[in-house]
Amino acid sequence: MFKIRATLSTIVLLALPLLAQTNPALFNLSTGAYSFTEWAAANAAGTYPANMKFHRTSTQDPELGVEMSSDYTLAYNLATGPRINGLGAEGISFVNTGTSGNLGAATVGLNATGRENIKVYFTAQTKVVGARTYGLRLQYRIGNGTWLDVPGPVEYISSGTQGHSLAFGPLTLPAECNNQAELYLRWKYYSISGSGTRPEIRLDDISVVSSPVGGAQTYTTFRTEAIDGNNGFSELNEKFNTTRQQISAYITWDADYLYFAYSGNTPGGSLTDNDRAIHLYIDTDPKPNPTDGTGTTSADAWRWAPTLPFSANYHYTFKTSDITEYRKQFDGSAWVPAGFTTANFKNPGTGYWEMSIKRADLGNPKQINLVAYVEEDWDNTASITGGVPSNLFTDNTTQGAIAFNPHFLNVSFIDKMIPGSAFTVDNHGWSLRLKATTTGYADTTAMAGMFRNATDDYDAGLDHPKAVAPPNNYLSVYFPRDDWESMLGPKFERDFKSLIDLSNTTKTWTLTVRSDQTGDITLSAASFEDIPANYEIKLKDNTNNTVTDLRAGSYTYTNGNAVTRNFELTIGVPPTNPLISIVPDTLQFGNVKTNATSTLAVTISNLGELPLTVNSMGVSGAGFSFVGSGAQVTLNQNDTIVRHVKFAPSSVAAFTGSLVVTSNDPLHGTVTVPLFGAGVLAAPGITVRPSTLDFGSTLVGTTANGSVWVKNTGGDAVDLVVSSVPVLRSGQSPFTFTGALPVTVPYGDSVSLPFAFTPSAEGAATGTASIVSNAPSSPTDVQLTGTGTYSSVSHNFSAGWNLMSIPINPTSSLASDILAGFPLYYLYGYSGGNYVTSTVLVPARGYWLGTEVAGSVSVSGLPITSDQTFSLAGGWNMIASPFVNGTAKADVRIQKNGTFYTIEEAVNQGYVQRPIYIYSNGSGAYDTTTTLSAWNGNWFFANDNDLNIKYLYQTEQTTPVKQEIIAAEATNDDWAVTVKTSANGAVDKYLVFGTNQSATSGYDGVFDLAKAPMAPASNAVESYFRHEGWSNFTVKYGADIREPYSVNGSKSWEFKVVSNKAGVVTLSWEDILAAIPQDIRNNYKFHLTGEGINAPVNMLQVTSYQFTAAEGVVYTFYINSNPVGVEDALMNLDFSLGQNYPNPFNPSTMILYSIKEAGQVSLVVYDILGNVVANLVDDYKQPGKYEVRFDAANLPSGIYFYKLVQGKNSDIKKLMLLK
Structure with missing residues (x-):
């Protein structure tokens, strides 16, 4: 049975007819690389991979010269007989046997139009070893020509080792393969020598890559139309509607010709009937404004001569009656006969007419504008119809001067541009083709451009995806556009943006070059003729920031291990660089008293077009300072800022300095403005109270603190500087000055100078403190007195309510013992947010003491001479210094979780609030304090329950104490x-x-x-x-x-x-x-x-x-x-002079005034005899309300007058200085 089946099988095989060999469909290499990587065993017999066919012959064990004669039509999963096996991801394999071993070849079809540098890769393997030697040779054929070996030849010879394989490529095809519309490659499996079994050879990983034809930009063929009267135009890609539904127009082009056709019926009959005139107007130098250019908008004289929507250079007319062509060219003044080459064909049987124009005769324009229409000659019922584009006009029979609409077709002779796309209507733009080359490789597919009908986003059919690069040996240029989110990937060979005027700006394209080739890669502009001549074309290498002018040359870099390099292509006219202007260029402050300041302004402007970044502004030189922020600021064109410099001389001398401004101005990166001024002498005054400082009774060995009040009362408003405070007494003095020196007191301000009394023996003590300062009356003496005691301290309390404490550990803490001197008193502590009656007094706690009469409290006990820590409750606490010397606020610490903070640090942590309050019995008011004085109670607020307060013990006070000032200088925000x-x-x-x-x-x-x-x-x-x-x-x-x-x-x-x-x-x-x-x-x-x-x-x-x-x-x-x-704010403004406040005053007062109109304003103060004593205002003012301070510290008491004048308006009022 087995032998019969085999015989029958053999008979069947031999009886199969040999079908004629067919060619595979062509793969267009301009769309990317061809690739074959797999073929399944389950694929049906008679099917083939895309763009591939398998062929066989009738010859047993064919040698190299035997030609393939028919298609392979068997299954791909056979186990016996000559066969081509589908191996899945391993590709295919050929194996001949003794039974009609007639294999074979794998053939690939390619369209290489516009392509060069065609390279082939593939892998071959001995899958099963055979006794015979077989080869797998690579060959090529152009069209229906002869199969030729790829030079080498290139072939794989079967091995005696199973699994042996070789990877081939890149294999560059001969130059005659370039730019071929029909190119075939085949891998021929053939017998070389030997007898016995045949080897099985695997073929896999086929890849074919190419580059666009190099040199200047090739405006490649879209399609060639034969002028033979047969409509070969694409209905999908080359057809246009016209102003008449029954007429269609067609446009396409190739490298040499522009093709145009009409088909259909005019109102009077077939379009190809007699008495028809077909007109084409062409603009060969389109401009952004279509009516600009070297042509004319006036049509050639005909039965009807419309005004054209663009400036036309050529006019073509075809008359159907006698098949006559008229060719005209505008020579700058008139339409004259022209000799451009044309061909046409009228097919009366189909109503179809077509023609061609040789592009070279039109000057090989890179783009054209075009309109066309049909006239019926010449009677009163004839129509003007078939307008291209379809919105050019409305069909009519007037034969008069009807108006064309401003519409036209714009044809850009660029490869992969579809002629019939709506993109061409009313379009205009320009493009640049980039060229990347390295040894043996080139890529000229990348194009950037701007068109009126494009967008900055993804335009399908216009922004073409980049073809996939081969697995190795490649050079690829593309625009990375992840933001387009295209289903075809983020790499594009074209990026056409919306057309804008770049005469004063630029547009940038991000560009990537990727290659696995080491060595030099050169980038250049292959063409850019239609880009406006004033536009710069710059390429920036983002790796090293090198910028190259592509109009003037190319850029070369060395490609090493990295295979990707990023660039920026920038086109346009960049705005001018930033240009800094500073006015005035010198600041002259003149004479300024040493107690005063003067502030002048500079105006900083940007006179350039690009933004000016002022990086820093700073002042150097003693006496000069920058007012406000010197932080970086950016100024656009013609923007200005005003900055101020203050001059405050510290001595009688000439001062110089500099205002230094740095910016990104490439020519004036650092500008220096010289500063000049002179200091004029001013003197302070001094007032000291009390003249005698009595420390009272103080325990021997402890320290009592006290202070004197020093105020600067000088007329020139200059700082008072206390330079030394010696304490005079024969022998060792118990009195010491505990402050830091020198002490500076601004005009009108005051400070407290601290002293300490530390008695070493019982009894009265006296001394003299001599306050040495820069006041003319210096020094100023203060008498110091105190009594040393051994066991008690005392303090006088006023009648009424006193917020008090005791600064000593008492012998008895009972309130009845400590306050025994008061016949009637009320004593309250503070707990849980409420006042509670207290029967005891302990240190470091505050109390409210209420009495009907004034009295003295004496406490006997032990002074506290070490740091003390107490708990704080959340909210208000009545705190007090536990020391007889009191405690400076700076010596108070707040403890949280084992960490101690100063009060300021604790405030910043959010644990407490800053103020410490004392109470004045006389005014019934709270004040803030920086010193917790002995015997005083204080209010203090905590934001947390889990806190402690620590008082640091100091033997003497070491810093001068002045009233705490919380408010800073007022600004619009603060x-x-x-x-x-x-x-x-x-x-x-x-x-x-x-x-x-x-x-x-x-x-x-x-x-x-x-x-x-x-x-x-x-x-x-x-x-x-x-x-x-x-x-x-x-x-x-x-x-x-x-x-x-x-x-x-x-x-x-x-x-x-x-x-x-x-x-x-x-x-x-x-x-x-x-x-x-x-x-x-x-x-x-x-x-x-x-x-x-x-x-x-x-x-x-x-x-x-x-x-x-x-x-x-x-x-x-x-x-x-x-x-x-x-x-x-505005309508109520009027010229008015307000009454000064306060009035009477000493030594200064405020004067308010308002003006309704801008103008020169003066405000002058006169004495009662009419003498000018002060010029307060002499300046040009804008409408608004103003106030000015009048300082009369140097004037005697009396009545004065102040007068406001602006133009014809004036007002005068009286004020009184009362010292």
Whole structure:
């Protein structure tokens, strides 16, 4: 049975007809690389890989010269007989047997039009060893020509070792293969020698790559149309609609010719009937404005001569009656006969007409504009029809001067541009083709450009994806566009953007070159003729920032181990470099007193087109300083900024300095402005109180601290400098000056100079402190007295309420013992947010002591002479120094989780608030302090429960103490106003509202300060902001600081007022004009509303408000701040001179005025005899409100007059200086 089946099988095989050999479909190499990597055994018989066919012959064991004669049609999974096996990912294999061993070849079809440098890769292997020797040879054929060996020849010879394989490539095909429309490659399996079994040879990993034809840009063939009367145009890619539905137009081109055709019927019949005239107008130098150029918009004289939508250079007319062609060219003044080559064919049977124009005769333009239309000759019912494009005009029979619409076709002779695309309508643009070359390889597919109908995003069909590079031996140039999110990948060989004018700007394309070839790679512009001549074409290597002008040359770099390199292609006219201007170029400050300052401005401008980055601004030279921020700032063209320099001479001398400005101006990167000024002498004055400093009784061996108040009262407003404070006494003195020297006191300011008394023996002691300063009356003497005692300290307390403490460990802590000198007293401590009666007094704790009469408290006991630590409760704490010398705020520490912080550090950590408050029995008001004096109690607020307070023991005070100043210099973002509340002789001085650039509308522990508990005095008065949820420990706040107006333009503060005693309550805000910057006052209202206020109180004009309060009743008020309206800020402006405030005054006062119009303004002060004593204003002013300070420290008391003059307007008022 087996033998019969074999025989039958053989008979069947021999009986199979040999079908004629067929060629595979062609793969277009311009779309990328050809690749074959797999073929499955299960693929059906008679099917083939894409662009591949398998062939066989009728000859047994064919040798090299035997030709293949038919297609292979058997299955790919056979186990016997001659066969081609599908091996899946391993490709295919050939094997002949003794049974009609007639294999064979694998043939690939390629379209290499416009391609060169065609390279082939493949892998061959001996899959099964045979006794015979077989080869697998690579051959090529052009069209239907003869099969030729690829030079070498290139072939694989079967091996005696199973699995032996070789990888071939790159194998460059002969030059005659370049630019061929029909090219075939085949791998021929053939017998070489021997007998016996045949080897099985595997073929896999075939890859064919190529490059565009090099040199100048090749405007490659889209398609060649034969002018034979047969319509070979593509209905999909080359067809255009016209103004008549029954007429179609067609356009395409190749390397030599432009092809145009019409097909259809005019209103009078077939388009090819007699009495038809077909017109084409062509613009061979299109411009962005289509009517510009070397041609004309006036049509050639004909039966009908329209105005054209572009400047035409050529006119072609075809008359169907006698098949006559008319060719015209515009010579700059008229249409004249032209000799450009044409061909045409009229097919009356189909109504089809086609023609060609030789592009070289038109000057080989890179792009053209074109319109076409058909005229029916010549009677009154004839039509003008078939307009191209379809929106050129509306068909009509007027034969008059109808108007063309401004539409046309723009044909760019670029490869892979579809002629019939809507992209061509009304289009214009330019392109650049890049060329990358290295030894044996080139890539000219990358094109950048700009077209009116393109977008900066992905334009399908226009922005072509980059073909996949071969696995090795490649050079590839592409535009990486991940942002396009194309399904075809992120690499593109074209990136055409939307057309814009680059006459004063540039456009940049990101470009990548990838190659596995080592050595030099050269980049150049293969063509750029249609790019405007004034546009720069620059290539930047992002690896080393080298920039190359591609108009002038090429760029070469060495490709090493890295296979990818990134570039930027920039086209256009870059704007001019930044150019810095500083006016004036020198600052002359003139003479300035040593106690004064002078500020001058410079204006910095950018006169260039590119942004100017001012990197730094700084001042050098003694006496000169930069005002404001010198941080980096960017100026666009013609932008300006103003910066200021201050001159503050420290001595009588000439001063010089420099303002140095650095920028990115390439020519003036550093500009120096010289600074000049001279210091003129000014002298301070000094006032010292008290003249005698009495330390009272002090325990022997301990230290008592005291201070004298020193104020600078000099007329020239120069700083007072205390240089030394010697203490004079015969023998060893118990008195010492404990401050740091020198001490500088600004004009009008004051300081406390600290002294210490440390008695070494019992009894009275005296001494003299001599305060040496730069005041003319120096030195100033202060008498020092004190008494040394052994066992007690004492202090006098006033009648009423005192916030007090004791600075010693008492022998008895019972209040009845310590306060025995008072016939009646009330003593309260503070715990859990409430006042509680206390029967004891201990150090480091504050108490409220209330008495009907003044009295002295003497405490016997032991002084504390070591650091002391106590716990703090969350919220308010009544604290006190445990030392007889008191404690400076700087010597207080806050402990959290074992770490100690200064108060300022603890504030920054958010553990506590900054102020420490003391209470004045006389004024009934709280003040802040930087010293916890012995015998005083103090209020202190903690934001946390888990805290300790530590007092550092000091034997003497080492630093001068001056009143703590919280507020900084006011700016538009940082300012604060204090509202003072007074009633029945008591004052609450701490209600503060304002803004800060670091604040928010919510709770800010640094700015929003808790309100100290109300004193128990019967006449106490309190004002506060109430905020639930801000803190776990209080709802009352003495300060509410918000974010600046630049963040939130309208604000409202609600506050409460309560008095322990009925009577008149006064709310005052006397410092509001000085506290709020003028820009804020000019642009925002500040109105007070609330209980008993019928109309809002303008706080900028009225500085106080009174109302009658009932005892213990809480009153609510609002401070509303909103932007000033036009009618408030501008329409209400008038020429006016306000009354000075305060008046009478000593030594200075403020004068307000407003002007409605811009102009020169003068404000002069006269004495009663008419003599000028001060020129306050002499300047050109813009409309607005102004205020100026008049300082009369050097003038005698008396009546003076001040006069405001602007143009014809003037006003005069009286003021009084009372010293």
